Amino acid sequence: MEIIDLQPDAEEAIAQTATLLIEGFRQHWKTAWTDLDSALTEVRESFGEDRISRIAVDQSGKVLGWIGGIEQYDGKVWELHPLVVDAAYQGQGIGRSLVTDLAERAKERGGLTLWVGTDDEDDMTTLAGVNLYPNVLDHIARIQNLKGHPYEFYQECGFVIMGVVPDANGLGKPDILMAKSLVRGGSRSRS
Numbered sequence: 001m002e003i004i005d006l007q008p009d010a011e012e013a014i015a016q017t018a019t020l021l022i023e024g025f026r027q028h029w030k031t032a033w034t035d036l037d038s039a040l041t042e043v044r045e046s047f048g049e050d051r052i053s054r055i056a057v058d059q060s061g062k063v064l065g066w067i068g069g070i071e072q073y074d075g076k077v078w079e080l081h082p083l084v085v086d087a088a089y090q091g092q093g094i095g096r097s098l099v100t101d102l103a104e105r106a107k108e109r110g111g112l113t114l115w116v117g118t119d120d121e122d123d124m125t126t127l128a129g130v131n132l133y134p135n136v137l138d139h140i141a142r143i144q145n146l147k148g149h150p151y152e153f154y155q156e157c158g159f160v161i162m163g164v165v166p167d168a169n170g171l172g173k174p175d176i177l178m179a180k181s182l183v184r185g186g187s188r189s190r191s
Helices: 011-025 036-045 094-108 136-141 151-156
Strands: 002-005 051-057 063-072 077-085 113-119 160-165 175-181
Touching: 002 094, 011 036, 011 051, 011 063, 011 077, 051 094, 063 094, 077 094, 094 113, 094 151, 113 151, 136 160, 151 160, 151 175
Parallel strands: 077 113
Antiparallel strands: 002 051, 051 063, 063 077, 113 175, 160 175
């Protein structure tokens, strides 16, 4: 496997990436990218100057996974959006490798923090299906993964839960906000 830039003129790779996006989000995020046109639009938007777009490919050039990054806060913060790995290749370290690669690319561009929002639209965690108000932080402290929600994958990649947007996707459907430092060891020094 190799991780490379997804190029705007690589039509076959773009088509494969768009198909991965549809299939990867179909089960738990049904409204994300429902057709090829919406997925192709998302992939093509990843070619902007303020973006990073990387794919994992095998020796034959087959796209195994895709990760995107969006510059925010004048490049100090980058949003991981999106991440998808072909279901047949999940659990082999491709997603982790893509996250590590994106973190390196963002840091090279001056990034200090990488963040991701990971929605819970179908009761995959204990944060879904309940009223998180008024004690949102208490709910976060007691979060449990009920159905394989990816927040634990992101924790394994060094992210921490920094908050939640209750009802972001409808009543009882929160967005779990996670971030990680891109500074060595997470420590910061002031000059």
